[in-house]
Amino acid sequence: MARPSSPPLIAIFLLSPFALILAKHIDRFAKLIGLTLLLVFAIGLSYAALMVHALELDPSTRMQAWNLILGHLAEGGVIHDRPETYIASPKGLTDILMLYLLRLLWFFSPYAQGFSSTHLFVNAFQFSLIASGIFLLARNFQKLLPLHRALTVLSLACVLGTALFHSGILIDYDWRYRAPTITPLVVIAVIGFSSYLSNRSDQAAPCSAQDGVFHSDKKHKDWHAFQIPSDDDEFVQKSIATRCRFREAYLSVHAA
Numbered sequence: 034m035a036r037p038s039s040p041p042l043i044a045i046f047l048l049s050p051f052a053l054i055l056a057k058h059i060d061r062f063a064k065l066i067g068l069t070l071l072l073v074f075a076i077g078l079s080y081a082a083l084m085v086h087a088l089e090l091d092p093s094t095r096m097q098a099w100n101l102i103l104g105h106l107a108e109g110g111v112i113h114d115r116p117e118t119y120i121a122s123p124k125g126l127t128d129i130l131m132l133y134l135l136r137l138l139w140f141f142s143p144y145a146q147g148f149s150s151t152h153l154f155v156n157a158f159q160f161s162l163i164a165s166g167i168f169l170l171a172r173n174f175q176k177l178l179p180l181h182r183a184l185t186v187l188s189l190a191c192v193l194g195t196a197l198f199h200s201g202i203l204i205d206y207d208w209r210y211r212a213p214t215i216t217p218l219v220v221i222a223v224i225g226f227s228s229y230l231s232n233r234s235d236q237a238a239p240c241s242a243q244d245g246v247f248h249s250d251k252k253h254k255d256w257h258a259f260q261i262p263s264d265d266d267e268f269v270q271k272s273i274a275t276r277c278r279f280r281e282a283y284l285s286v287h288a289a
Contacts, residue, residue, distance in 0.1 A: 041194030042213060049187055056183040061175060065186070073137075073193065080201050081129040102202055111135050114206040117146055136200035140211065166222025173228035181224050188217035 059065050087103055109132065111118035118139060123129045143156035170177075170185065177185070192214045199210055 041198040042191060045187070045190045045194050048190070053183045053187070056186040057179065059182065059186070065174070065189070069189065069193065073197065076197060077130060077133050081126055081133060084129055085126050105203055106132070110203075111139055112145070112204050112206065112208075115145070133200050136204055137196055140196045140200055140204055140208070145208075163218050163222045166225035168225070169229040170221060170225030173225070173232055176232060177224070177228055181228070185221055185224055188220045191217040192221075 055068075059068070084103070084106060087099060088107060092100055105113065106129070107122055109120040109122045111120065111132070118135075120132060120135065121128075123132050143160040144153060148156070174182075174185075195210075195214050199205075204210075
């Protein structure tokens with residue numbers, strides 16, 4: 034039923050130009066998350082409303098695929114063939130929304146009954162790394178380069194698109210169709226760690242600035258001159274300001 038996982042990825046590819054345009058206007062992580070949650074809620078509400086009406090149809094008038102989807106829904110299925118995850122049969126729109134929310138959360142779960150200790154350890158390690166990268170990205174989102182913001186938006190769209198697709202249809206017993214989300218999640222985590230290290234590097238290498246140019250100081254040979262393009266980009270301006278503050282502190286210590 035859930036094969037292949039390509040529909041959400043194809044949709045994201047077709048909509049990627051709009052995602053790139055959107056990324057230019059998102060300067061805060063909270064804004065990105067807010068828009069994402071709003072989109073998820075709108076899609077979930079629309080799909081749940083469709084399922085409410087579909088459940089009322091005569092099974093003989095529905096296609097076989099719909100019967101499988103609705104049968105799994107009617108029995109409160111969360112993860113296919115894992116009865117321990119099932120809930121009571123949904124009775125209305127609210128129950129169906131809650132079921133889809135549970136599916137969405139379980140889609141990212143690193144734990145499942147029956148997984149070996151090695152499997153659980155690898156999952157926990159991977160989950161911790163990705164979660165740490167996302168946390169660092171959230172803290173440094175305003176300092177991201179435009180390219181990194183665009184990659185973040187596209188990667189997040191791929192992850193959520195795949196998760197919503199399978200949550201609405203069927204999540205496999207072994208989460209095999211979660212595989213397409215691993216690479217985008219790694220991209221997001223790498224951007225998060227990169228932004229953190231870049232921020233630390235900026236703080237560790239202060240400079241002075243004048244008209245967009247960093248100058249060396251003859252008295253302190255360890256300050257290297259290099260050109261920063263004149264640009265209105267907020268990231269560049271903050272980088273200049275940060276380097277200036279640290280250089281002033283450095284010179285004041287040596288002057289003393």
